[in-house]
Every structure is written in C-alpha cells, then in structure tokens.
Amino acid sequence: NAGVMQNPRHLVRRRGQEARLRCSPMKGHSHVYWYRQLPEEGLKFMVYLQKENIIDESGMPKERFSAEFPKEGPSILRIQQVVRGDSAAYFCASSPPSQGARYGYTFGSGTRLTVV
Amino acid sequence: TQLLEQSPQFLSIQEGENLTVYCNSSSVFSSLQWYRQEPGEGPVLLVTVVTGGEVKKLKRLTFQFGDARKDSSLHITAAQPGDTGLYLCAGPPAKSYKYIFGTGTRLKVLA
Numbered sequence: 231n232a233g234v235m236q237n238p239r240h241l242v243r244r245r246g247q248e249a250r251l252r253c254s255p256m257k258g259h260s261h262v263y264w265y266r267q268l269p270e271e272g273l274k275f276m277v278y279l280q281k282e283n284i285i286d287e288s289g290m291p292k293e294r295f296s297a298e299f300p301k302e303g304p305s306i307l308r309i310q311q312v313v314r315g316d317s318a319a320y321f322c323a324s325s326p327p328s329q330g331a332r333y334g335y336t337f338g339s340g341t342r343l344t345v346v
Numbered sequence: 347t348q349l350l351e352q353s354p355q356f357l358s359i360q361e362g363e364n365l366t367v368y369c370n371s372s373s374v375f376s377s378l379q380w381y382r383q384e385p386g387e388g389p390v391l392l393v394t395v396v397t398g399g400e401v402k403k404l405k406r407l408t409f410q411f412g413d414a415r416k417d418s419s420l421h422i423t424a425a426q427p428g429d430t431g432l433y434l435c436a437g438p439p440a441k442s443y444k445y446i447f448g449t450g451t452r453l454k455v456l457a
Contacts, residue, residue: 234388263445272434273389273447286444321388331438331445332396334379337388 234259234324235304236338243312243345251307251341255324262305263335264290264297267319276320279305280327312345319343349373350435350448358454359425367420367451369435378418378437380409389434415440425455 235254243249255262264276275289279299290297294312299305309316319342323335353368369378377396381389393402395411395418402409408421418435435448 236388265447272450275445275447278443323388331443332377333394334377334381334391334436335445336391337381339386339388342386 234322234336234338236320236322236341238341239339241341241343243343245313245345246311249309249312249316249343251309251320251322251343252304253307253322253324253338254304255322256336258326259324259336260327261325262299263323263325264305264307265321265323267321267340269318273321276307309343312343314345317343317345350437350446352433352435352448352451354451355449356452356454358456361426361455361457362424363455365422365425365453367422367433367453368417369419369448370417371439371446372416374415374440375437376415376440378411378415378435380418380420381434381436383432383434384430389432422453425453427455427457429453430455 234256237252260281262279265273266276267273277290277297278286281299282301294310296308319340321337321340323337325335350369350371359365377394379394380392382392383389393409395409398413398415400411406423410419433451438445
C-alpha cells in the first residue's frame with residue numbers, strides 16, 4: 231500500500247532550464263494538491279487538481295508554472311525557465327474523492343529543487 | 347482572509363518538560379488536523395479533530411479542538427528529543443473546499 235510517491239527527491243537545474251516534478255497519489259485517491267515550501271517557512275498552496283481537471287490554481291504563479299493530472303499517469307508540476315527564486319521543496323498531497331480535505335491529506339516526501 | 351496563527355513560533359525545551367502549542371483563527375473550521383514535519387521529509391498527519399470540544403490523545407500528545415471550532419491546541423507531556431520537528435495545524439474553513447495551513451511551530455527538544 232504505497233503512499234504518495236514523488237520523484238525525483240532532489241533536482242538540480244541551471245537557470246533557464248525546465249523542471250518537471252512528478253507525483254503519483256495514493257491508490258484510490260483522485261484529488262491531488264501541490265504545495266511549495268521555502269526554507270524555514272510554512273506550506274503555500276499552489277494548485278488543486280482532479281483527473282484531467284484543474285480545480286483551483288489560485289496559488290500558482292501565472293507565468294512559467296503549469297500543472298496537469300492526466301487520465302493515466304502521475305500528476306506533473308512543470309516549471310519553465312527556472313530562476314533562483316524557484317528553489318524550494320515542492321510537496322504533493324492526495325485525498326480520496328469522498329472526503330476532500332475534511333480528514334487531512336497524505337503527503338509525499340517532496341522534491342527539493344535547487345536552481346544554480 | 348482566513349488565517350491560522352500558531353504560537354509559539356519557536357520553542358526549545360529540555361527533555362522531560364511539558365509544552366503546549368496553540369493554533370488560532372477568527373474563522374470556523376470544519377475540522378483541524380495536526381501534522382509533524384521532520385527535516386527533509388513531508389508533513390505526516392498526526393490527528394484530525396472534527397467536533398467542537400473534542401479531545402484526542404496519542405500517547406504523550408493531547409489534541410483539543412475549541413468549542414467554537416476556531417482554535418486548537420497540542421500538548422506534549424514529558425517531551426523527548428524524538429519530538430523535535432515542525433508542527434503544523436491545518437484545516438478546511440467551514441463552507442469552503444480550501445485547505446489552510448498554520449504558520450508552524452518549530453520545536454527542539456534537547457537531551
């Protein structure tokens with residue numbers, strides 16, 4: 231019974247490159263959430279997705295960032311033309327369709343993005 | 347703006363001491379969760395409280411949800427170095443699908 235799987239755990243990109251972060255939710259979970267955590271800070275909501283639908287992307291920068299959760303395969307958070315300020319830990323969480331947020335989320339171990 | 351304010355922000359105590367962390371809001375929440383996050387890892391869900399006034403115990407940890415469902419507390423008895431970490435409260439405000447995280451409390455327990 232695997233939990234939320236994120237890969238890679240660590241990602242180093244040069245300024246201007248693209249970063250692709252992947253998240254496979256827990257089995258039976260069809261809701262995926264992406265959060266960003268800067269060093270010594272709390273978790274900031276980025277985007278909420280269901281299969282093939284973006285439900286809420288109000289926390290995601292309008293430029294360079296995009297997210298998808300296709301019918302098959304993991305959810306992808308894509309950052310184009312990365313800048314040093316994108317360096318952070320990116321966490322994915324999932325929840326079952328019937329519960330939403332009422333009983334909390336299951337988080338992955340995160341992807342630590344370093345832009346050099 | 348719906349916020350969850352946690353206090354204290356930082357806490358450093360000796361092994362064996364007791365402590366309480368607070369999570370406060372001016373908004374009503376459908377439920378509140380407490381997470382612990384260790385360095386390099388994702389948050390791990392500790393407990394969910396749903397009913398106003400509810401108290402839940404998890405070994406040395408006691409969680410309470412305020413009667414009005416606007417606040418919560420986490421009390422740790424006889425803290426151990428293994429309790430060290432970032433403690434986060436979070437929850438969905440009533441009548442909202444959004445999920446709000448608290449500002450966090452960094453606890454360090456010294457041996």
